[in-house]
Amino acid sequence: MSIIAVNGITKTYRQYRRFPGLIGSVRSLFTRQYTEEDAVNNMSFTINEGEAVGYLGPNGAGKSTMIKMMTGILVPTNGDIKVLGVVPHEARKANAQQIGVVFGQRSQLWWDLPVTDSFDLHKYIYKIPDSAFRKNLELCMSLLSIHEFVQKPVRQLSLGQRMRVEIAMALLHEPKILFLDEPTIGLDVMAKDQIRRFLRTVNRERKVTIVLTTHDMKDIEEICPRMLVVNKGSLVYDGSVEDLRAKLGSERKVIIDFRVDPGLLDIPGITLLQDEGIRKTFLVPRGESTVFEHVSRIASQYPVEDASIESLDIESVIRKLYLQLASEEQPISKIG
Amino acid sequence: MSTYFMFTLKAFVNQLAFRSEVWLRLLGNYFAILIQVEIWRAVIGNGGSASTTVEQMITYSILNTLLFALLLNRVSSKVDGSLKSGSIASELIKPLSYPLYLLFDGLGQSLYQFIFTVIPSLILAWILFGMLPPASTIHFIAFLGALLMALILSFLLGYLVSLLAFWFLSHFALSWTLGGLITIFSGSFLPLWFYSPSWAAVAKLLPFQYLGYVPAAIYLGNLNEAELWRTIALGLIWIILLLVVAHWLWGKAVRRLIVQGG
Amino acid sequence: MTLLLFSKLVRLLLKEKMEYRADFVLSAFAQIISYAGDYIVIWLFMKQFNSIAGWNWPEIALLYSIGLFTYALGASFSFVQMSGLEGQVREGTFDTLLIKPVNPYLYLISRGFNLAYVAHISISGTVLIWAIAQLNLQWSWTDYVYLLLALISGAMIHAGLLTAIGATTFVWVRTGYLFSLFFQLKEFISYPLPIFGTVVQLLLTVGVPLAFVNFYPAAFLLSYETSLIPHWAKWLVPLAGPLIYGLGYRFWMYGANKYQGAGG
Known part of the structure; x- marks a missing residue:
């Protein structure tokens, strides 16, 4: 009611x-x-x-x-x-x-x-x-x-x-x-x-x-x-x-620790969020290739020590929503 | 010094935000003058009393009403506001003299009042009620000097009240008391020459007369030369005395503020 | 708004004031000094000129005291509340009034009920009694009833006008100067109305009817001529208060509704 x-x-x-x-x-x-x-x-x-x-x-x-x-x-x-x-x-x-x-x-x-x-x-x-x-x-x-x-x-x-x-x-x-x-x-x-x-x-x-x-x-x-x-x-x-x-948090945050700093990496479809030398944080979309495939592709080219995959926290999701709104000026379709 | 003039300018510009009230202020001054004019017309009439004419009293009333708009009578409430909000601490750590800041800030407000209230009111009153010219050039110059003394003394009195409020913690009570003393002894409504002898004698020793009676009486030429000099000298003595007391109290107040942690 | 709630509020206000007892007493004392100053200047004036428009010193003291006494009574229910409204609207605390299941006007004036006017009331009340004694009036009991009604009506006139000014907050936001203008107008009624020209007399009778606060009642009580109100209308004068207060209240409620429509 x-x-x-x-x-x-x-x-x-x-x-x-x-x-x-x-x-x-x-x-x-x-x-x-x-x-x-x-x-x-x-x-x-x-x-x-x-x-x-x-x-x-x-x-x-x-x-x-x-x-x-x-x-x-x-x-x-x-x-x-x-x-x-x-x-x-x-x-x-x-x-x-x-x-x-x-x-x-x-x-x-x-x-x-x-x-x-x-x-x-x-x-x-x-x-x-x-x-x-x-x-x-x-x-x-x-x-x-x-x-x-x-x-x-x-x-x-x-x-x-x-x-x-x-x-x-x-x-x-x-x-x-x-x-x-x-x-x-x-x-x-x-x-x-x-x-x-x-x-x-x-x-x-x-x-x-x-x-x-x-x-x-x-x-x-x-x-x-x-x-x-x-x-x-x-x-x-x-x-x-x-x-x-x-809906919005389909991307994953991927943090990779390299053995040696690979320098500037330019991988299509992947955004570099943070670069701390041997530790780099990427934003990886889920599309044709899975996040895991992306990571293994990187690991095949560069020596990787460790990798972790995180989903976006709600704070980031909302920030993304606001940013999206500011750029599109168009509401996303309503859910529920 | 240029820093302090900036405060004057800033206070002036701040006041500009209230300009829509200019009409209301003009009306308010008109009322205030009208009341006094009608009172003097009623009691002195057209014949005039032994010593004073209606025209003199009208001029006296106009001068006093407008002088009141110029006086720096917001000093103590400003300090009180900073004390209550605690912003006094941040004002004290600035590399400035706080009292000078207060003075120039007040002057900015007076400047605003002068341009937007006093000048138009003066023209209006002059047209509607008529005003006598100054008694002489000398008297006019002395009048300007007396105006300056009025500004300084009004600042010092307000400032002293704000300093005393550090101890009594009741700015409200102190400023009402000061207001009462000014009402009684300034002579801004009733000139001191109409006071009964004993009351006039007391009023002529106190600093409050400079906020009302003295400038207008000088303008009208009601003080002879000897009285004029004596009055100005006494005014200067009061200024120095209040400055010394204020300086001394200020030192104690700052120490008290530091001890109490602001 | 029940009487129970009002009495509860007053008890809390008293308790609150008692938190600052010394300050309260000092302030009351200072206000008495300040108003004593006004009385002294008028007394000095009357000493010099003996009478104004035929009114002598005790009569002027009576006139002035009725004005001050009724102001204090009326203002305790209106002035602080109405002049503070500007800040309340600006800071949004006025909204907290509108979420209570009470009449916002009644709550506002009760919450701000100002006990500090005790100073005004004591000095004006004392002088009023002194003036009546001094004048040696041969009053019948109807005259005393008339004075009482006039005091109530005068308080309501003050409260009504202040309430109306407060209501303009909802439209103009800054109203501080209107209050100053009110106080400047109030100065007119410190003196007998006939000293002013017809325009002012009309203004204070019809426009901003402050003359009903003290001049008309005092003139009737002291048997003075009143050019604008005939003698037979004497008993209508105390009706001015309820009328003006009612209008002020209506205007305030209208303003509050407008605020709800327009928003802060």
């Missing part, structure tokens, strides 16, 4: 122009001109109950804009959007009661007061019954190990601790959907890990639908079986991480 249905959504921003120079400054006193830009362009997708979806794309791809429309903060210029059966900005309050939102860079906590006060206020804002509040709070606090600093003022917390609190708070009113806008930005590896584990648990065990934007591919790999990739306001990929890898 679809819990979020986005159908042909477009969001257009107006940007006012400033005129440069001194004459321009006088001109600005009299006129205002603007340009229009589509942050989100004719976007459609659906998300089912219980899914965990990563929403990613390069800076300025319209990720935050889409999140803001799904959470009812912004009104789309065109198109339909339904979250839990209602139009978010029309039934903003009802929608807000059903969703949890975490902004990685915008704290909702009371800076000078202990963490408990922020939790407490949340209870009043969302009118959470005592028993549910206590139960949810206890669960989140123990899973995210918040107990140790719950009495400290927020200003004394580390970024990772603060983010744990933000996420816990967003779940206290038992939302059906949790939106997270870059929840792991600026955090250290340990903090990221804990948050990912927690979100996975929330999604798998408590069946909370998760939509998150991120720049960190590990977030996607560990939390989200499905990802939506957007570029310049359009959806360019919708499917699983594995499928994208299969």
Whole structure:
């Protein structure tokens, strides 16, 4: 059952122009001109109950804009959007009661007061019954190990601790959907890990639908079986991480250690990625000849000590996708 | 020195971003002057009081309203901002004198105000309300000198407040207090010659009069030659005194900042 | 937005303020000095000229105090909230308001409810009581009721105007100077309206109706002539507050909707 249905959504921003120079400054006193830009362009997708979806794309791809429309903060210029059966900005309050939102860079906590006060206020804002509040709070606090600093003022917390609190708070009113806008930005590896584990648990065990934007591919790999990739306001990929890898990651990285440096090698169809003298890294496509055939052909001509074959990591796959998009300006066919 | 003029230029250019507010500023100054003009018309009327005419008071009000736009009264909030954001540390490690940087930055804003607010307001006020010419060439030159003293003293007072905020940690309270003292003793609305004798005597000893009363009174020729020199001399003494105190406090403040780790 | 939530917010705000107790007290003290400065200059002025447009010092003190008292009351629900809106919109923290299941306006003003106006209120309240005592007025209880209604209405006028200015944030982004303009306009009502020309009187009665804050109520209470409002309309004056506040609120909500349409 679809819990979020986005159908042909477009969001257009107006940007006012400033005129440069001194004459321009006088001109600005009299006129205002603007340009229009589509942050989100004719976007459609659906998300089912219980899914965990990563929403990613390069800076300025319209990720935050889409999140803001799904959470009812912004009104789309065109198109339909339904979250839990209602139009978010029309039934903003009802929608807000059903969703949890975490902004990685915008704290909702009371800076000078202990963490408990922020939790407490949340209870009043969302009118959470005592028993549910206590139960949810206890669960989140123990899973995210918040107990140790719950009495400290927020200003004394580390970024990772603060983010744990933000996420816990967003779940206290038992939302059906949790939106997270870059929840792991600026955090250290340990903090990221804990948050990912927690979100996975929330999604798998408590069946909370998760939509998150991120720049960190590990977030996607560990939390989200499905990802939506957007570029310049359009959806360019919708499917699983594995499928994208299969589609784009067909090349293999081959690292060969030679006995002696063979110098510059020019093998048709193979790209030299890195040259460290006797160790060279190649990018080998899988086509008519297999990767193994390529390697053995090299080994027959030059003395090879060792060779290893690696598949591309997801980071490289995504980078390749963006590069491809930049050069073609044409979306690849959608999968799934 | 050219480095510091660059700060002036930079502050000026930064202000250009707010140029759409020029109209609003003009309107604001017009209101401020209009209120004072109407008050003086109401109490002095067309006959004038024993010593002062309405025209003099109108000129006095215009000069003071516009002078206020020029004063360097954003110094302390700028320092407060750097203190709170912690950027003061990076400003201190630059091979520059921080106080001089603040001064020239403030002058840039004043320059902007002068060109985009004061000049147009002056023309507007002159057309709408009429303004008396300076009492004499000598008075006009002395007036320009007094303007310079007003700029310097406003900077020093703001700077002192920002230094004191290193200890009291409440820039807000200090700047409101300074504002209150300026309201009472600057004479920028009510000239000191209308103060009751005891209040006037106190005000004439303090530095705040240079931010309002002194330049306008010199312009109008309300100070005789002896008073003029005495006032300028006292102003210079205040400048030197505040400079010494500021220098001393600055040294302590930097040390305090280093000890506390910024 | 329930009363329960509001009281919870105020309790947290108090707790927050108490984290910086010394600062709070110092600031309140400094504000009292600053406003005492205004009173002193007006007092020195009145000492010299005895009256302005027929109003003597205690009457001017009454007029000024109603203006300051109502400002403080109204601004505690509007000024910091509305002037801070610019930064909130720029930094995107305003969005966090829109994801709560509450009225964003009510939440904003309650969250920013400013206790610091206690300084303004204490100094203007003290002078107000002093002025009433000094004037030796033979007031009936209806006059006291009228004063009370006027105070509430005046606070609502201030809050309504500040709210309307805050609403322009959603359109113009930079609004700092509009607030300065408001404060400059507010200076007009520190003095009896008749000293100004007809244009200004009309402006402050119809355009930016600040004259309803203190001048009209004070004039009726002190039996002064008011050229623009007839005497029979005396009891209509306290209606200005709810009207202006309502309009300001509507305009703000309109602006917030526009923001949702246009985006940050």
